[in-house]
Amino acid sequence: MDQPSEVQTPIETDVAIIGAGPAGLFSVFELGLLDLKAHLVDILDRPGGQCTELYPEKPIYDIPALPIVTGQELTERLMEQIKPFSPTFHFGEMANALERLSDGRWKLSTDAGTQIIARVIVIAAGGGSFMPKRPPVPGIETYEGTSVHYAVRKMETFRCKNVLIAGGGDSALDWTLNLAPIAKSLTLVHHRDGFRAAQHSVNQMRELVEQRKINFHVASVKALHGEGGKLSGVTLSGHDKSEWHLEADALLPFFGLTMKLGPIADFGINLHENLIPVDTTRFESETPGIFAIGDIITYPGKLKLILSGFHEAALMAQAAFHICRPNEKLRFQYTTSSSSLQKKLGVS
Amino acid sequence: MKIIAKDREGKETAIEGRDGWTIMEMLRDGGLPITAECGGACACATCHVYIEDGWYEKLTPPSEAEVDMLDMALAVQPNSRLSCQLTCSEDLDGIKVTLAPE
Numbered sequence: 001m002d003q004p005s006e007v008q009t010p011i012e013t014d015v016a017i018i019g020a021g022p023a024g025l026f027s028v029f030e031l032g033l034l035d036l037k038a039h040l041v042d043i044l045d046r047p048g049g050q051c052t053e054l055y056p057e058k059p060i061y062d063i064p065a066l067p068i069v070t071g072q073e074l075t076e077r078l079m080e081q082i083k084p085f086s087p088t089f090h091f092g093e094m095a096n097a098l099e100r101l102s103d104g105r106w107k108l109s110t111d112a113g114t115q116i117i118a119r120v121i122v123i124a125a126g127g128g129s130f131m132p133k134r135p136p137v138p139g140i141e142t143y144e145g146t147s148v149h150y151a152v153r154k155m156e157t158f159r160c161k162n163v164l165i166a167g168g169g170d171s172a173l174d175w176t177l178n179l180a181p182i183a184k185s186l187t188l189v190h191h192r193d194g195f196r197a198a199q200h201s202v203n204q205m206r207e208l209v210e211q212r213k214i215n216f217h218v219a220s221v222k223a224l225h226g227e228g229g230k231l232s233g234v235t236l237s238g239h240d241k242s243e244w245h246l247e248a249d250a251l252l253p254f255f256g257l258t259m260k261l262g263p264i265a266d267f268g269i270n271l272h273e274n275l276i277p278v279d280t281t282r283f284e285s286e287t288p289g290i291f292a293i294g295d296i297i298t299y300p301g302k303l304k305l306i307l308s309g310f311h312e313a314a315l316m317a318q319a320a321f322h323i324c325r326p327n328e329k330l331r332f333q334y335t336t337s338s339s340s341l342q343k344k345l346g347v348s
Numbered sequence: 349m350k351i352i353a354k355d356r357e358g359k360e361t362a363i364e365g366r367d368g369w370t371i372m373e374m375l376r377d378g379g380l381p382i383t384a385e386c387g388g389a390c391a392c393a394t395c396h397v398y399i400e401d402g403w404y405e406k407l408t409p410p411s412e413a414e415v416d417m418l419d420m421a422l423a424v425q426p427n428s429r430l431s432c433q434l435t436c437s438e439d440l441d442g443i444k445v446t447l448a449p450e
Contacts, residue, residue, distance in 0.1 A: 239425065
């Protein structure tokens with residue numbers, strides 16, 4: 001994988017939240033009412049987590065008081081609701097290391113070099129980090145980063161290379177069109193002669209095939225050949241089980257994203273079947289100071305519902321307050337009646 | 349109705365299917381390791397199965413949305429379907445499915 005870019009000056013805050021899905025976003029609200037500041041880290045480039053990544057247009061029917069709302073709308077409403085607390089977002093970054101400092105605070109680092117020092121960590125990472133789907137081809141991991149790439153960072157990497165692109169969505173088609181002029185050869189493979197990509201991209205791709213500038217095969221990648229992480233060719237296989245060889249220096253699989261627990265597994269937190277066990281009064285993991293809420297947690301009776309994540313956020317915030325402000329008394333107040341809460345919300 | 353489900357190690361299990369529920373839900377509740385991360389919204393392609401022994405032809409053909417979403421599945425074959433788009437009914441009693449690799 002990529003090396004972290006240079007380490008930046010650490011940011012100090014009250015709470016660092018991993019995951020900007022509904023549970024992470026609502027945490028900002030509950031923490032904000034208690035005057036606790038939050039920074040959020042998310043591997044995606046925008047808020048909403050699964051709601052915006054997987055089903056932005058699908059209606060959700062079980063959010064209290066919103067009879068019907070799409071994943072996108074829910075995210076927009078949460079963003080509006082937490083605006084008064086001006087959280088800081090670190091999008092497109094993966095939380096990849098957590099360290100306890102000698103003063104009891106935590107240092108959370110990301111793959112982009114961001115360092116956040118906070119009294120409390122909240123893991124609201126849902127099903128984990130969204131990561132590219134890895135085709136089930138034996139040994140593919142030994143070529144990752146050298147010959148197998150799940151994203152194009154620099155087009156120059158592919159100049160004068162025999163490039164093989166696998167997939168049939170917009171990313172596959174866009175990169176086919178963009179890399180065709182600079183690659184030595186370019187082959188697109190997809191399991192059918194049809195695509196879920198924008199029609200004009202499909203038309204352009206078909207033109208290139210007709211002009212014999214690129215190749216297209218209805219096939220899948222069955223085996224990779226090469227040495228020391230350097231790809232030299234692949235075996236393709238058709239639906240009729242026929243197989244053939246193709247020279248290739250680079251493979252770009254584009255099958256979308258899936259959730260993997262990722263580096264959280266190495267944070268030293270006790271896990272049960274890839275979920276974080278918590279107590280249901282504080283929503284704290286078995287490591288004091290590390291809280292967890294939403295789909296990533298487990299407790300007797302846990303339901304993976306957005307509304308449960310909201311409840312868990314509220315209780316987490318109460319417990320987090322005592323860690324962040326050990327010498328202050330926490331007074332429970334309602335937003336309907338408390339002028340100090342209303343002031344924080346910017347409504348009075 | 350019964351669903352005969354084969355996991356990725358080749359182990360076969362018979363699971364009871366409830367009319368009106370999806371095969372994905374039955375596989376999940378039956379303890380098979382099916383990811384189904386979008387929860388059945390035809391939005392992630394992680395409930396991908398192969399339909400075995402001639403059962404493919406007996407199913408209602410996939411919708412355009414399912415065909416599109418199968419483009420995001422790995423190791424797609426001509427008998428690939430997304431199990432969240434298949435509804436249990438007596439007509440499908442004995443249907444054989446194999447979990448696709450992840």
